[in-house]
Amino acid sequence: MPALAVALAREPIPRVREAMMTALIRIGNAASIEVLLPYLRSQEASVRAAAIEALQALPEAIAPFMSPLLNDGDSDVRLLATELARNMEASEATRLLCELIEHEHHPNVCAAAIDVLTEVGTPEALPTLERCSARFAATPFLPFAVSIAMSRISGEES
Amino acid sequence: MDDSKEGSSFAVHISPEQVQRFCEFLYRRTGMSFAESKRYFIDRRLEDRITATGSSSFQEYFSLLRADADQEIEHLINSFTVNETYFYREEHQLRCMTTSLLEAIVCQKKPGSTLRIWSIPCSTGEEPYSIALWLMENWPQVDSYNIEIVGSDIDTRALKAAAEGIYGDRALMRLSHDIIGRYFGPVTGGNHQIDEGLRNSIEFTRANLIDTKDMTQYRDFDLIFCRNVLIYFDDASRRLAAENLYDCLRPGGYICLGHSESMSRISPLFRVSRFPDAIVYQRPEADHG
Numbered sequence: 001m002p003a004l005a006v007a008l009a010r011e012p013i014p015r016v017r018e019a020m021m022t023a024l025i026r027i028g029n030a031a032s033i034e035v036l037l038p039y040l041r042s043q044e045a046s047v048r049a050a051a052i053e054a055l056q057a058l059p060e061a062i063a064p065f066m067s068p069l070l071n072d073g074d075s076d077v078r079l080l081a082t083e084l085a086r087n088m089e090a091s092e093a094t095r096l097l098c099e100l101i102e103h104e105h106h107p108n109v110c111a112a113a114i115d116v117l118t119e120v121g122t123p124e125a126l127p128t129l130e131r132c133s134a135r136f137a138a139t140p141f142l143p144f145a146v147s148i149a150m151s152r153i154s155g156e157e158s
Numbered sequence: 159m160d161d162s163k164e165g166s167s168f169a170v171h172i173s174p175e176q177v178q179r180f181c182e183f184l185y186r187r188t189g190m191s192f193a194e195s196k197r198y199f200i201d202r203r204l205e206d207r208i209t210a211t212g213s214s215s216f217q218e219y220f221s222l223l224r225a226d227a228d229q230e231i232e233h234l235i236n237s238f239t240v241n242e243t244y245f246y247r248e249e250h251q252l253r254c255m256t257t258s259l260l261e262a263i264v265c266q267k268k269p270g271s272t273l274r275i276w277s278i279p280c281s282t283g284e285e286p287y288s289i290a291l292w293l294m295e296n297w298p299q300v301d302s303y304n305i306e307i308v309g310s311d312i313d314t315r316a317l318k319a320a321a322e323g324i325y326g327d328r329a330l331m332r333l334s335h336d337i338i339g340r341y342f343g344p345v346t347g348g349n350h351q352i353d354e355g356l357r358n359s360i361e362f363t364r365a366n367l368i369d370t371k372d373m374t375q376y377r378d379f380d381l382i383f384c385r386n387v388l389i390y391f392d393d394a395s396r397r398l399a400a401e402n403l404y405d406c407l408r409p410g411g412y413i414c415l416g417h418s419e420s421m422s423r424i425s426p427l428f429r430v431s432r433f434p435d436a437i438v439y440q441r442p443e444a445d446h447g
Binding site: 014015018019021022025026028046050053056057087089090118119120122151152154155 | 173175176178179182183186216217221224225392393394397398401404425426427
């Protein structure tokens with residue numbers, strides 16, 4: 001694993017980087033996650049996207065890393081981490097994203113979390129979403145996103 | 159999967175919001191997209207799957223689907239797609255092959271050189287035979303190159319049927335009487351067997367798209383038809399399949415996918431190529447760091 005991590009860090013050819021990331025997905029353990037996580041902070045969008053895609057393919061292995069990621073000091077990392085919840089089990093994804101939304105100040109991070117909840121959220125998310133809508137009343141796109149999410153989760157028209 | 163409850167009268171109410179949620183998931187997961195006008199079609203199949211899985215609500219079914227319990231995604235896709243395979247299916251891609259792709263491929267080849275085409279998965283052979291027929295009927299340069307067509311599938315029973323080349327009327331519904339008359343002969347049961355020369359011209363082999371070791375024996379293809387299979391794979395398998403397909407293509411070679419699939423969602427390795435008849439994906443001529 002250390003050898004693969006070093007090789008990935010040095011590899012300039014996208015096709016080979018892809019293969020290395022696929023190998024990490026196939027290994028699929030905590031060590032794979034630890035190799036992939038630093039790429040969430042890459043300055044290159046394509047590298048960040050590749051890391052997200054690879055990490056999303058490992059919903060069980062990523063679970064223990066989610067809380068630290070969703071509490072990271074960098075709002076970009078928190079925003080990307082919300083996407084990792086998308087393939088997780090619905091109740092766990094809902095719990096993690098609601099915890100984030102309850103204390104998150106950055107509207108874009110909240111919006112990203114709401115977008116994921118729109119697809120995977122369970123009814124337990126509804127109170128958190130209501131509070132989020134009230135808290136960000138002055139940021140119109142957020143109450144709008146919340147209303148969509150709530151209607152999809154509850155199965156009722158907004 | 160126990161489908162014993164399929165067709166029962168048990169009915170589950172599904173709201174428009176739930177259908178929307180389902181459609182967004184389906185699109186993200188498979189690339190399949192349905193317009194609002196297809197609402198009845200979606201509702202019916204969704205209700206069938208909810209009933210077949212014994213789910214008591216949309217919510218329960220959706221959780222099961224997301225977790226892909228008992229390979230529910232495969233069952234769902236099967237219920238939404240036409241599994242039937244027949245000659246000249248997705249004809250626009252065959253037309254694209256002879257009007258655009260082969261011209262681009264052979265401009266770098268000398269007359270007499272080999273042109274390799276791969277149909278994977280080939281199921282019971284309709285696709286590789288369609289490729290051969292289409293080339294003979296529509297490509298004036300067909301005799302100028304040594305064309306190798308390989309049909310591969312993971313299912314050895316399907317491969318045996320492909321090698322036999324016997325088909326019913328439904329499989330031939332898109333072919334003209336003239337073509338049927340020239341390339342098929344009658345066999346028992348009102349079926350038709352494809353001409354022996356054509357049967358012998360195609361090599362049928364077993365292959366597993368996500369077995370990298372298995373795939374190393376398939377190299378240097380100029381054109382691959384890989385239709386309606388990647389949508390069944392999970393993310394990790396799809397990545398692996400895309401990488402294996404990349405390695406099987408010559409640099410500059412093309413791959414044709416099914417109409418709801420997109421290689422750009424699967425792998426950044428390929429370049430999108432838009433032609434008048436179809437959108438296909440190309441392995442770049444060279445890897446650039």
